[in-house]
Amino acid sequence: MIKIFQLSVKLFKPGKQCILVIPFGDALGTRGDGHGNSIKIRAADALVRAMKNLGVRHVFGIPGGSIMPVYDALYDAEDIKHYLFKHEQGAIHAADAYGRITKKPGVVLVTSGPGATNLVTGLANAYMDSSPLVAISGQVATPILGRDGFQETDIIGVTFPITKLNMQVRSPDDVVSAFTTGYIVSTEGRPGPVLIDIPRDVLLGSTGSIEPVPKIHPKAFGGEPSREEILKALRLLLNAERPVILVGGGVCWSGAWDDVITLAEILWAPIVSTFPGKNCVPNDHPLYLGPSGMHGRLEADAALANADVVLAVGTRFSDRTVGRFKEMNMKAIIHIDIDPSEIGKNVRTEVGIVSDAKKALKAMLRELPSAIQEEYNRQHSGRRSFIAWLKEIRRKYEEHIEARAGDMKPFAPWKVLKVLRRTVPPSTIVTTGVGSHQMWCELHWDVYIPGTFITSAGLGTMGFGLPAALGAKIAASNRPVMLIDGDGSFQMTMNNLSLVRDYGLPIIAVIFDNRALMLVKQWQIYMYSRRVIATEFTKNPDFVKIAEAYGIEGYRPSSYEEIESIVRRALRTDEPVIIDIELDNEKDIVLPWVKPGEWLTNAVPPEGLEVDLIWKG
Numbered sequence: 001m002i003k004i005f006q007l008s009v010k011l012f013k014p015g016k017q018c019i020l021v022i023p024f025g026d027a028l029g030t031r032g033d034g035h036g037n038s039i040k041i042r043a044a045d046a047l048v049r050a051m052k053n054l055g056v057r058h059v060f061g062i063p064g065g066s067i068m069p070v071y072d073a074l075y076d077a078e079d080i081k082h083y084l085f086k087h088e089q090g091a092i093h094a095a096d097a098y099g100r101i102t103k104k105p106g107v108v109l110v111t112s113g114p115g116a117t118n119l120v121t122g123l124a125n126a127y128m129d130s131s132p133l134v135a136i137s138g139q140v141a142t143p144i145l146g147r148d149g150f151q152e153t154d155i156i157g158v159t160f161p162i163t164k165l166n167m168q169v170r171s172p173d174d175v176v177s178a179f180t181t182g183y184i185v186s187t188e189g190r191p192g193p194v195l196i197d198i199p200r201d202v203l204l205g206s207t208g209s210i211e212p213v214p215k216i217h218p219k220a221f222g223g224e225p226s227r228e229e230i231l232k233a234l235r236l237l238l239n240a241e242r243p244v245i246l247v248g249g250g251v252c253w254s255g256a257w258d259d260v261i262t263l264a265e266i267l268w269a270p271i272v273s274t275f276p277g278k279n280c281v282p283n284d285h286p287l288y289l290g291p292s293g294m295h296g297r298l299e300a301d302a303a304l305a306n307a308d309v310v311l312a313v314g315t316r317f318s319d320r321t322v323g324r325f326k327e328m329n330m331k332a333i334i335h336i337d338i339d340p341s342e343i344g345k346n347v348r349t350e351v352g353i354v355s356d357a358k359k360a361l362k363a364m365l366r367e368l369p370s371a372i373q374e375e376y377n378r379q380h381s382g383r384r385s386f387i388a389w390l391k392e393i394r395r396k397y398e399e400h401i402e403a404r405a406g407d408m409k410p411f412a413p414w415k416v417l418k419v420l421r422r423t424v425p426p427s428t429i430v431t432t433g434v435g436s437h438q439m440w441c442e443l444h445w446d447v448y449i450p451g452t453f454i455t456s457a458g459l460g461t462m463g464f465g466l467p468a469a470l471g472a473k474i475a476a477s478n479r480p481v482m483l484i485d486g487d488g489s490f491q492m493t494m495n496n497l498s499l500v501r502d503y504g505l506p507i508i509a510v511i512f513d514n515r516a517l518m519l520v521k522q523w524q525i526y527m528y529s530r531r532v533i534a535t536e537f538t539k540n541p542d543f544v545k546i547a548e549a550y551g552i553e554g555y556r557p558s559s560y561e562e563i564e565s566i567v568r569r570a571l572r573t574d575e576p577v578i579i580d581i582e583l584d585n586e587k588d589i590v591l592p593w594v595k596p597g598e599w600l601t602n603a604v605p606p607e608g609l610e611v612d613l614i615w616k617g
Contacts, residue, residue, distance in 0.1 A: 040206040043172035044069035047136075047203070048077050049210055050176045054183055056080060056107050058098065058474055060091040064111020066138030066151065069203035071109070083474065083503060085467065088115055090496040092122025093464050094471030095133045096193075097431060097454050101475035103253075105132040105186040105194070112139045113151030116197070117158065121461055123193045124162040128458025129276060130249060132191040134182045141201040142170060155197050164192030172205030190339045191253060225336075225355035230363045233311070233334040233351045240309035240332070242386050242615065243269040246292075246321075249276030249457070250314015250337060250357050257281050257450045259361035260313065266368065268383045269311070270390060272300040274321045275442055277314070279453040283446040289390055293321040294594045295439035298611060299393040301592070301600040306386075306615035307331060314338070314357045317346040318458070324599045336360045386615065393611055397592075400609045408587055410558065413440040413512060416581055419560050420482070420510065421446055423567045428452065428480040429472045433465035433489025436519045437512035439590040441484055463492030466509070470496060473505045480571060482508040487537065488517045497550040506576040508567060511543055514585040522589055526604070536585065547578035554578045 047070060051059070060083050063071045074082055085091040088110050095106025110116055116137040126133050140149040156168050165185045169178045175198060182194035237243050245264050251257055257280055264271050264287045271281060272292045281288055290297030292304045304310065304322070309332045315321070316337075322328050325347055332350040335343050336357055343352035353360050405412040417440060426448040432438045432455045447453045454472060456464040469483040490511050499505055521535040547554025557563045557579060570577040592603040601613040 039210075040208050041210060042069065042073065042203070043175040043198075043205050043207045044073040044203040046172075046176050046207050046210040047179055048073040048080065050179050051107065052077060052079050053211065054180070055104065058083065059107045059109055060085060060095045060098075060471070061109030062086075062088055062091060062111070062115060063109070064115050064138065064151075066112035066140060066200045067109055067115070067136070067203075068111075068138070069200065070136065070138070082109075083470075083499060086495040086498060087493065088118035089122055089463065090467035090470075090493050092119050092133065092135060093125065093461070093467035093493070094474070094496075095135075096122060096126045096129075096131045096464075097468035097471035098475045099126075099132040099186075099191070100454055101429065101451070101472050103132070103187070105134045105183055106471065108133060108135040110135065110137050111151070112137060112155075113153050115151075116153055116155040119155075119195070120158060120162070121459075123159055123195065125456055125459045125461045125464065126193040127162045127164070129456065130191045130253065131193065132186040133193045134179070134186055135193065135195045136179070137195065137197045138203070139168065139197045139199040142199045143201075145199065155195065159195050162193070163195050164190075166195040166197070168197040168199075169202055170199070172202055172207040173209050175202065175207065176209050176211070190250075225353045225360045225363050227363070227367065229351055229353050230360070230367050233353065234364060234367060236309050236332050236334060236350060237267055237269070237311060240307075241382055242307050243267055243309045243311065243383070244303050244307035245269050245271045246304065246310055246312040246315060247271055247273040247277040247280050248313060248315025248337075249274065249280065251277060252280035252314075252450055254314065254338075254357035254359075256313070256358035256361050259358055259365065261285060261287075263311075263361055263364060266365075268387070270303045270387050272296075272303050274315050274318065274457070275455070276457040278442065279447055279455075280314075280450050282448055282450065284448060287387070289394070291321075291442050292600060293318075293323065294596070295442050295590055295592070296321075296594070296600075296603075297394070297443060298397050298592050298603060298605060298613065299390045301594065301603050302393055302613040302615070303390050305600040305613060310334065312336065313361065316342045319346075319596075322347070322600070323594045323602075324597060327599050389615065393613070396611055397605075397609065400606060404606065404608075409584060411560070411581055411583060413437065413583060413588060414444040415560065416510075416512075416563065417441065417444045417484075419564050420484070420567065423564050424480055424482060424508075424571065426452075428482055429454065429469075429476060430482050430484060431455065431465050431468040431472055432483070433485040433492075434460045434462045435486035435489050435512075435517065436514070436522065436588055436590050437484055437486040437489075439519065440512070443590070443592075445484070462489040465489060466493050467496050469507045469509070470499050470505055473507055474503075480508065482510065484510050485512070486518065487511055487513045487515060487543070490543075491541075494546065497546070497552065500576045501551045506570075506574050508570050508576070509578045511578065511580050512583055512588075513543065513580050514583040514588045515539065516585040516588075518585060518588050519590065521585070522593070525589070526593075527595065543578060543580040552576045552578055554580065556580045556582065 098106035290300040292300040465485040473481040515537040517535040544554035591606040
């Protein structure tokens with residue numbers, strides 16, 4: 001007998017729905033006692049068994065009354081380790097980072113009411129950055145639903161716009177199937193967060209449905225790209241004078257970085273990226289110019305602004321990347337994305353290819369015939385000149401900031417990043433908070449191995465960095481993990497430092513301490529006539545003492561050499577450390593900068609640097 005369960009699923013964005021039909025019941029192996037009688041167990045126990053069978057080995061959360069049955073079931077689950085966070089926001093950010101590293105959904109457990117609502121920021125963050133996770137919230141018992149019971153919240157209504165799928169389970173027999181469905185949906189196609197709300201009495205109820213769907217094989221939506229579209233795209237690229245490849249976060253999820261590099265080398269096309277796309281290509285490749293946009297590299301802004309054809313792969317064309325859409329619409333855009341709702345949403349596309357990035361790029365490479373090599377070889381001299389001009393912009397910028405480093409006392413943020421980069425291994429996973437330190441990382445942190453840079457790009461969530469570092473360390477315990485944070489962002493979730501010693505998670509935490517909400521202050525300086533208000537902090541707290549309170553060594557270095565020595569020692573001893581880097585909050589201004597609503601060629605360069613971002617040919 002096949003039981004049919006129907007769910008309204010947002011495969012991509014709100015308003016984009018379909019019906020997902022999944023077989024349950026006997027087809028999934030409802031178990032018997034050998035005499036034709038089914039065995040009944042608590043739905044909470046069946047849920048934990050399903051987690052184990054699907055390969056879940058780590059869960060994050062905070063217990064409470066409504067979710068207590070699941071925690072009781074976890075008591076006997078030796079194969080699943082639970083990490084107790086000090087705030088639900090920390091738990092879900094950790095699960096977000098865990099999913100980005102493992103490519104499997106992180107699992108979060110919270111109770112009803114405030115426990116569930118504390119997930120909202122983390123769900124929105126994962127939704128914006130396309131991160132897979134499954135959040136399970138306990139709920140008040142079904143007889144109380146709709147009666148304003150203690151700690152009752154309509155979390156389904158609250159989270160509908162910021163989840164790929166959310167559902168409330170009303171029957172014990174549907175608990176396992178709901179979790180299995182959510183686990184699949186979270187990773188299939190464009191990844192995203194799923195929320196499953198389960199009333200307490202449902203978790204305590206008996207069920208015979210105890211086995212999940214067999215081994216999960218997530219697959220991309222969209223199938224094979226159209227050969228006609230691939231050929232049309234190639235003709236545009238081959239005949240372009242200044243083609244540019246714009247890499248987005250989808251390249252990382254698809255594992256298509258090698259294909260991007262190969263195509264760029266054949267076409268002799270510079271690569272620029274979105275901020276998440278920075279994590280998707282080796283940053284030391286000669287054709288990679290850096291991220292473009294509000295706090296992008298000047299040479300990357302110039303490349304994108306002066307391109308005549310743009311191949312955009314796995315990106316949603318955020319305003320933070322392009323500045324203004326009007327100028328982008330004047331270019332020939334080839335847009336590859338697994339999410340059909342993104343094609344043509346923000347910019348007009350000449351060719352829109354709905355496909356997994358790796359499939360589309362491999363099709364391009366396969367269809368690139370040797371017969372037309374001569375046609376685009378004629379373009380190489382012009383393309384070389386264009387790239388040489390872009391590299392000259394880079395040279396001028398690097399020389400200029402190096403000359404200015406001595407004016408930044410006690411430390412220049414970009415120089416600190418260069419010291420850290422040469423000190424830690426290439427495989428080190430780096431997470432960031434949100435603020436000026438994050439923008440300095442966008443400009444100056446080189447990602448050598450794709451997938452090792454984790455940041456909150458779409459939502460810009462302060463407090464993301466520390467729990468993300470913990471989640472990354474749980475996911476990759478054998479690799480160094482370093483947090484680069486700002487003092488404002490760090491204070492939003494620093495209560496989760498207790499997990500460092502509680503669970504043996506040695507991370508290196510570097511705090512860019514300017515005693516200000518510096519990125520906001522920068523806007524006040526440049527856009528509000530220096531009317532600085534509510535963006536500067538006092539000297540409290542002392543981060544070295546905070547470190548000591550959590551049993552972690554804390555340092556306040558006075559030289560670049562001391563920073564390097566502290567980090568090398570932490571790597572050698574595999575011990576956690578907090579490094580407080582004091583910065584001058586009058587000089588810690590992140591430039592270049594494209595003001596909101598401005599075009600890329602209007603980027604504000606560092607003071608004293610004169611550079612023209614318009615290609616003269």
